[in-house]
Amino acid sequence: MGEKVLMKGNEAIAEAAIRANCQCFFGYPITPQTEVAAYMSRKMPKIGRVFLQAESEIAAINMVYGAAGSGVRSMTSSSSPGISLKAEGISYIVGAELPCLIVNIVRGGPGLGGIQPAQSDYFQATKGGTHGDHNMPVYVPASIQEMVDLVQEAFDVADLYRTPCMIMGDGMLGQMMEPVEFKEVTKRKLPEKDWAANGLQGRKKHNVINSLYLKAEDLENHNLKLQEKYKLIKANETRYELFNCEEQCDLIMVAYGTTARICKNTIKLAEKEGLKLGLIRPITVWPYPVEAFEKTINKTKHGYLSVEMSCGQMVEDVKLSVNGRAPVNFFGRVGGVVPNPQEILMNVKELVGGVK
């Protein structure tokens, strides 16, 4: 407590998960997140918990399904192509309403892509990840400290609502090192897992972990129940940061994760040139912080600029949130290229028509 440790992002996630009482880690090596598994492989056996390197990312997510369905706090981590492999398993976890943590340290895509940082899994995480009507809370930390703080949050939200949660970092956050403090966090009051299939143990009725509903009306009711859950999560668990938006801005940038940090530097550079820029930093991208746009819609002269390490994915949610009331533009670098503050500023200047 109060002590700061210099840690690599991937290892910090693992340590935070251990402190959040994660009992099982099932994973598979893939760059740039392998250190999460390696750290877990060293620590978990020493404290009597479960570490297993599965034969594939598919097997790993199904092991999480098993452990989570029996009421045990568990997690997996992977990177982009591995998350694609987990798609089926994630849908089953959503359908069976199981709590768990999935970590995605995003790398360039599509296909085998690259191993450098990217933010091109936004659609996969928040919209098209897998089949069926589904959502899951997706946390997008911008620092290793924030990543560590969000691990406990994600596990608790998962248990509270019976949902998988994702922490989506990028290769930069996973590989870099920053000082981290493992604070004592206020844990939420969580319900008993009386639905878990962990053996009758005197119970009269068996518990079944399942997502199959052959009768259409039953499946509709199940989906409506899930949608009610998502309404609750939207109302209670949306997180974001407003940076430098208190007064009128020339333009407000929208960015998350590593890109948000770069945008904060862009804001400093812009000030020197007499430009006032603001930043909306989503901390959850699902639920998307629509409220942030309501609060700032009248504070930006030239609308919003979505800055991403992708070809333009979050920009669609920005457009939806703005709903035609202001201009929305996009700036991005892809393939593992990380934008620098200068080029972002150049793009901003083109949009606002130069320095005042």
Place this chain on the structure above:
Amino acid sequence: MPKVSFREDRCKGCGNCITVCPVKIISFSEGLSVKGYHPATITKEKMSKCIGCASCARMCPDVVIKVEK
């Protein structure tokens, strides 16, 4: 004397019990069950020949048969 009872509402008329009965006393009923099958049955007369081996019960996929001895 061994007694075999059949749950007519569960029998699907597959005939597996009939195939394996060593004393050949099981047959399909004339009548239809509520599901439209001819359930397996042993007539009162044939029941006296039952040796209580439970071969029928062992082969039944639907736990239709109870054997008492």
Place this chain on the structure above:
Amino acid sequence: MAVVFDRPKALLDIPTHYCPGCTHGVIHRLVAEVIDELEVLDKTIGVAPVGCSVLAYDYFACDMFEAAHGRAPAVATGIKRSNPDKVVFTYQGDGDLAAIGTAEIVHAATRGELITSIFVNNCIYGMTGGQMAPTTLPGQITETTPYGRDVKIAGYPIQVSEMISTLIGAVYVERVSVDTVPHVIKAKAAIKRAFQYQLEGKGFSMVEVLSICPTNWGLSPDESFIWLRENMIPFYTLGVKKDSTQEVK
């Protein structure tokens, strides 16, 4: 008069959806009888597959999981590793275990997972209407091999028990059949042995059960048993393929 044969407690009193004569019903009952006899109902957790027996989770009285196609051994691994005191079994068909699930069963076996897998082999895909399975025999007619399985195109079937037996972590593998009463009795003994070895912490165990599919074979149950005997047993030979439990410390 004493009751000599009745429904085991581990099998719920629910009519099943299986076709008339389908031996899934027999195999379910054998697993339930074993759970009753070993008195482990309270701590057993089963994993159902995708296939005809997808609804097995409704029929067993113990806690149950429905797993994605082929993934049951991975799900079972997650359950057993996080609950080592529980008895965990998978129940899978030939598509689930030998097609999409080959990686999962091989790795659960090689890791020596303390689970028991019941592998129901009827040489065909039942639920989806009778397509070729990895265990479909050469020359066998199915919906996707309408001229008979041509080994030049579709290759040869997999002898799963023999394949799994090559893995050190698999300590007990037996192939049985449920086509006659003596075979049914032997099948139950094998299933009981497999569960017992799990309780003794010996390693991974699998029982392959040769089964009939009258509907998709286009035969009556009677004719199906004969077909099984004449065609399946010569290729999928019965017996213990592996028992290395004596070597386990």
